[in-house]
Amino acid sequence: MNKEKRSEIFARFEQQNPAPTTELVYGSxxxxxxxxxxxxxxxxxxxxxxxxxxxxxxxxxxxxxxxxxxxxxxxxxxxxxxxxxxxxxxxxxxxxxxxxxxxxxxxxxxxxxxxxxxxxxxxxxxxxAFDQPTIAVDTHIFRVANRTGIAPGKTPLAVEENLLKYVPNQYKKDAHHWLILHGRYVCTARSPKCATCIINDLCEYSLRT
The missing domain is CATH 1.10.340.30 (Hypothetical protein; domain 2)
Incomplete structure (x- = not known):
């Protein structure tokens, strides 16, 4: 996947969800x-x-x-x-x-x-909590990064390093939340919802056929 496709993917994520955050509920x-x-x-x-x-x-x-x-x-x-x-x-x-x-x-x-x-x-x-541009790789992000081709890697650390390398700087802060939400609700482990996916045409994986 090239730089232009990655930029377009995250631009679409941002347009769909400008202020993503964790679904955990906390007060401090x-x-x-x-x-x-x-x-x-x-x-x-x-x-x-x-x-x-x-x-x-x-x-x-x-x-x-x-x-x-x-x-x-x-x-x-x-x-x-x-x-x-x-x-x-x-x-x-x-x-x-x-x-x-x-x-x-x-x-x-x-x-x-x-x-x-x-x-x-x-x-x-x-x-x-501290607005640092880190990317935590859980099972959802590991799957999405590999399946889509955004940042493939054989281990969570390899995927994290590749995401930090390839995700455009302006999107790094929110990339973690966009990717986890995408993996949780759209690019699911079983029966991914490719037909309604906003990055389907840019993704290296597709169920369109």
Missing amino acids: TFQLLVAVILSAQATDVSVNKATKLLFKDAPTPKRILELGVAGLKPYIQSIGLYNTKAENIIKTCDILLQQHKGQVPDERAALEALPGVGRKTANVVLNT
Whole structure:
């Protein structure tokens, strides 16, 4: 895929959705961090259901830390891997309070030092909370990048590196959200909706035949 096609693809995404954002519901950068930790191998819908009550009862690192692992688990037990996630979130809250004055750091190294925070989670927080042009590659973006030809790669890191290389600078900030939404609702794993896809004519994959 050439530069002109990529530019046109993202121009169309922007025209359709000028201000894309995450579907996770949160009220602070800390709550976003917790929601993204919980979202690993879980849907945003399931996370939002769990965090609605959690963030009402314990909206800050201090309040969640006070719950402890045992107290946190009932809030998130509907989410996959909740035992491990509960332990990681409690440890993360403690580190935030002890090392960062209760604030979520805006640097990758500090974020990835938090339990339960890998590169993908750090990318989401840096992009959504701190407006950095990072691109978190989840299963949806990995599929879309390879299937469409926008930024093919054999691993999530390879796809991320190629997206950062090929996505025009003016679109990098929002590329993550456009691609994940496209993969979630249009370019789905099974039965992609090619007939109604706004980039069908530019895509290297097509079910038109």
